[in-house]
Amino acid sequence: MKLKKVKSLMVMALAGCMLISGCGKQPSPSSNSESGSSTQSEAGSSEAGGTDSGEVVELRYYCGGGEEDLFNNPVAQAITAATGVKLKIEYSISSDDQKIPLMIAEQDYPDLIFSDDGIVALVEAGALIDMTDLIEEYGPNIKRFYGEELDKLKYSTEDPSIYTLSSYGVGGVSYKTDGTMQMQWDVIKENDYNYPKNLEEYENMLKSYIAEHPATEDGLETIGLTLSAADWRWMITLGNPGFFINGGQQDNGQWYVDEDYNLQYHFFRPEEKEYYRWLNRMFNEGILDNEFPTQTHEDYVAKIASGRVLSIMDAEWDYWDAIKILQADGKYDKTYAVLPFTADESLKCASLMYRGLITGQGIGISTSCKDPVLAIKFLDYMCSDEGMILRHWGIEGENYFLDEEGHRYRTEEEIQWEQTDKDYKKKTGVGNYEHPFPRYGDGVVDPTGSTYTRTSRDAVIAEYNEEQRAACEAWNVELLVDIFPQPDEFETPLYSPSWAYAKTAEYEEIVQQLDEITWSGLISSVICKPAEFDAKYDKMLADLEAAGMSRAGEILGSIIKEKVALME
């Protein structure tokens, strides 16, 4: 996702390191100054199912953003027993892939590589092999696993190689979502559990609640809506809502893609201009927190935690700290309902839409790997049912059991253990090898009728707090997300979300500038006087054009068209 990339930039800078690349002299294997080199036993045959001589082969595996792991927990050992492969895991410390440029400069790659942002660089440097033939010959499980979406893994029409296996879940449903807007339960309850269906209702609900309750019990002023927009988070709270609240679908960064696959920055849509005009009015009337452009993220969280903020537009992981506090204080009615809010009843909220397999990031086999067949068989095993269950559930008889119908279940103790011990994954290996290896999404069911992942509908319902349960009753649903338009109401697009694609440098350079313009443009449009809004907003649009938006749109558009062509 774009914002993740920006965030990684920030994190990297904060870590104070600037790695500028240089060229390698001759591509000779260097004396590694980092951890280990791959050790390979001579006699290792490549049967997936153990080597003939019982030798275990070590494959170097680099995991961007991973953790130290000796690959000797029970699950790991079981994987080794089944594949004959032991992973020697290297990882990058920070969540950003600083090691990738170094790897490329030295031309020394681990056998398996996982990266998100670094894949582009690796492919361009020719570091990853094309797995198409290997999958054809040695990867029956991989084929079965991806099914029709296998072709989405191809890089481009020019280069239809499969470089990576996607690190995102295949299929599956979401039992939880962030929706487009979140509103306090208290506010909804005062409205008899009716939630707003358009901008006008939303505004009225906020205003009437504020009129009734101008301050919280602690004497703090009630705020209608606040946003965290002083850093890269503007994309989530300020930029994206404009799109999603106005019926936007697939997350393509800031792009709006029409039926002919022509692209434009979504801010050009007239309905969005009206949305931001509305936001501007909210700002000037004091409903939208006047401190939003400068407040720090900690301030933002503190405000939410105090229970004074009636609504927000954010992703849960971003304000989760505040929820913890509210729960600790027992203020469940000040926590938030996740809503399928749209600017108008006629628009559909697309939060639950299945966007298709997210490609472009994932695990690949490098050109330095001496035994790619072994590697593909390893990956194939990970895609098999046996491998999946092992990774998600653990060892039968230890981490899970089978009931009379053959369904998997876990004991209370096991569940408790996982919830209370933060090292559970490391100790048992259960859940430790999910991301970034290929896996199913939640809710996908195996031939025995049990889900592949440990998350199930019932588990989610069981965790609802009192507010959430009351809402389920009031709305007459079992699962809170049932109030959202369901996945089957949407068509899966032929192309996967574009934020994960490898894009050209020219594109990235233009988009970087577009984001800069959008950020300051949106903020100045929202905080100015209503009379100045049109001028400011239009200026932003003009600046975007001037900075090369059409060119960037063409580039991405052609990539998308290619992806579509690959699928047809």
Place this chain on the structure above:
Amino acid sequence: MKVKKARADTIKKQHFSLKLMWKQRYLLCMSVPFVIWLIIFKYLPLWGWTMAFQDVRPSTFALSIWDREFIGFANFTKAFSDRLFTQTLINTLGTSILGIALGTFSAIFFAVLLNELRFIRFKKITQTISYLPHFVSWVIVASIAKMFLNAGGVLDTIAGTKLNLMSTNSMLIWVVICFVNIWKEVGWDAIIYLSAMAGIDQGLYEAAKVDGANRFQRMWHITLPGIKPTAIVLLIMSIGGALNVGMERQMLLSNGIIQDHTMVLSWFAYIRGIGNNNYGVGTAIGMFQSVVGITLLLIANKIAGWLGESRLV
């Protein structure tokens, strides 16, 4: 009353001769190894500058220098014609000049006053505490600073009105950043001046007191001149670094409103360079900073010489 120091102008110009080298053999032995060290560690890596003239991206990392595409000054043109470049340059210079001027002044002011403090224990404690912010990372300092400066923050509360310190998109933000920097660094920067003051012959103070000079006169005529050589030299060095003024602090203190005035060259080089996987441009900007920096340095050095002050080189 000035102490006689070794001044460059009192040494007559020498001519190279082996005899001279032999005479200065100790000096040579004490310095040449380090010059070699310098060449290895500082000058050899400069081959990296060739990247400024090439198209360097992840796809071309692995090639050797000669194989990569040579694009002349294209990286430079690209950087200079960037939408943000001119403003960035202005921001950099503005922030630098303010920073150097105010920073130097405040460090000296701080050191001189601290020197005057009579109560030894208090002096020691003050000095120890004053450099603490230096160790606190910018991440933390920035968040504390924002707490003070933001709309609705501490300063606004004290002043009773909205000062808009962090939301005015103008040169005011340079001043604000400058002050935050001073707050963080003044204690640490003062250490250098304090140690310079410790090198002043204490007998001078005694003599001055005997002559009837009061405190301020002693400060003005003894302390300040005593640290002048150090101050000048530090000033020259700071001028050389004018274009390199930090990146971390601008990044952390910036927000959507004041962006236009917080972007500085180092940050710019970062986002247009590594941030775009375009190492050629990043190196080009870095080279630009170095070349201009050294030029400024040499000019400042020359001026100092004309003014009769001690020179850096």
Place this chain on the structure above:
Amino acid sequence: MRSSVRHRKNGVTAFDFILVFFFLLIIITTVYPFLNVLAISFNDPTDTMRNVNFIVPRVFTLSNYRYIFTEKDLMSPFIMSVARTVIGTLTGVICTSMVAYVLSRKDFYFNRFFTLLFVITMYVGGGLIPDYLLITRTLGLGNNFAVYIIPGLVGVFNIILIRSFMEGIPISLQEAAMIDGANDFYIWMRIIMPLCTPVIATVALFCAVGAWNSFMDTYLYARKLPTLQYVLYEIMEQATIKIDPHSANAEQLKNAVSPLSVRMAITIIATVPILVVYPFLQKYFVGGMTLGAVKD
């Protein structure tokens, strides 16, 4: 001494009080961020998010520190840090002052040339990867303790500092020694150095702090020889858990450690040793100020 008696009679003036007041203000404003960091480090992470501005912990806890100390072994990195700091500072100070002395001798033939050579390097750099290749490939210093010492041997800024100080030493001293037949090395070691205590102490402080705080070189070149800072940095990065609330359970999330609190605790752990050592160095440059001033 006669003059000190005179001072005591003159007593304390209004100016002194102004000074004290001024510095009290300074102390309060500069100690505040530090106290804030200290307080957050001892505060319960969840509670901290309510409001990050406080200097007294609201909900005292040692959990942040406990997390750090149990997450990784800190003892051997600590020893490694001490080793590199001590050795690095000693070698650095000696080498730097040696060069500084040579550059302070205006009669040295190569004086201007060498000075220029050194000074220029302060403003140029080929980038970190040429450095990386130099150290790991060309010189093969990867994972070698020497990589903590040799690349940072001489700091040009420090050379200039020491040189400035040395230039303030009366040349008559040196001339006298030369007449007596002393060689330059002897002069440097026996005559000049002892007179440079304040600046040497300052440079020693700079070198020590620099060595103590650095972790990038460990990250790039010497992962097998971790220093304290590097390990702390690792811990901090790993504390920034990418938890997706959608797939994690409520309990798991409750137990997740907040990166902010961990970062604060790390700052404290990293800074305390410096605070402990500093007073020993302080006397060398505060010392000069106490001569001729009132003794409390």
